[in-house]
Amino acid sequence: MATKKTSTKKTTAKSKKSGKASARATTGALPPYGDPIRAAIARGDSREMKNVAASARKWLSQVQSALDELEGALKKSGK
Numbered sequence: 001m002a003t004k005k006t007s008t009k010k011t012t013a014k015s016k017k018s019g020k021a022s023a024r025a026t027t028g029a030l031p032p033y034g035d036p037i038r039a040a041i042a043r044g045d046s047r048e049m050k051n052v053a054a055s056a057r058k059w060l061s062q063v064q065s066a067l068d069e070l071e072g073a074l075k076k077s078g079k
Contacts, residue, residue, distance in 0.1 A: 040052040 037052055037056060040048045
């Protein structure tokens with residue numbers, strides 16, 4: 001009776017790197033913190049600066065809204 005040989009695949013450094021990259025969570029756009037804002041200013045593209053400013057204002061509005069909800073929940077929980 002023939003025996004079945006099982007594969008003993010060794011992982012190489014290259015496949016480890018690609019495995020890590022594929023396991024990494026993908027995210028959407030980063031919130032516009034100081035560095036991207038300053039980089040847009042440094043590039044001097046007025047269209048990009050307007051887009052970054054609009055994005056920052058929207059993000060700040062969403063953060064403020066979430067903070068207001070959090071503070072409301074804290075008040076309801078009895079401090």
